[in-house]
Amino acid sequence: MNDERDQAGRFRSGQSGNPRGRPKTRHGVDAAITKALQEKVTVTEQGRRRRKPKLDVTATQVVNKGAGGDLRAAKLTFDLARKAEERAESEASRAPAMTQSDHEIAARVIARLKQIIREGEGEDAEEA
Numbered sequence: 001m002n003d004e005r006d007q008a009g010r011f012r013s014g015q016s017g018n019p020r021g022r023p024k025t026r027h028g029v030d031a032a033i034t035k036a037l038q039e040k041v042t043v044t045e046q047g048r049r050r051r052k053p054k055l056d057v058t059a060t061q062v063v064n065k066g067a068g069g070d071l072r073a074a075k076l077t078f079d080l081a082r083k084a085e086e087r088a089e090s091e092a093s094r095a096p097a098m099t100q101s102d103h104e105i106a107a108r109v110i111a112r113l114k115q116i117i118r119e120g121e122g123e124d125a126e127e128a
Contacts (some may be wrong), residue, residue: 004015011017034047037055044050066074098106 005011037058039054040051041054041057042049042051043057044103062073063077066077
């Protein structure tokens with residue numbers, strides 16, 4: 001990096017300090033939808049005005065319509081709830097409670113604690 005600069009510490013003429021440039025932004029439908037769902041709107045709940053993301057407001061409206069008797073909204077709510085539960089279950093079953101390296105670290109800690117206990121018992125016997 002030092003060879004890219006002159007003696008005054010400035011970059012040589014025609015050479016950028018950021019050769020890769022600015023990262024490209026994502027364009028497309030997914031990015032537009034995600035951005036729109038993250039926008040906040042003002043809603044009134046129980047007489048109080050709050051700002052919430054559009055995704056939360058939309059989800060609440062669908063659930064409320066389903067609870068009010070709209071069968072399409074109720075079916076959509078049940079389908080989305082089932083998918084969310086399945087994802088949560090699969091994520092919980094995929095991630096082990098402890099990895100192999102966690103087991104190795106725990107074994108070393110337990111061995112060290114046993115050693116400390118043995119050394120402490122030896123000192124107690126000498127004092128008596």
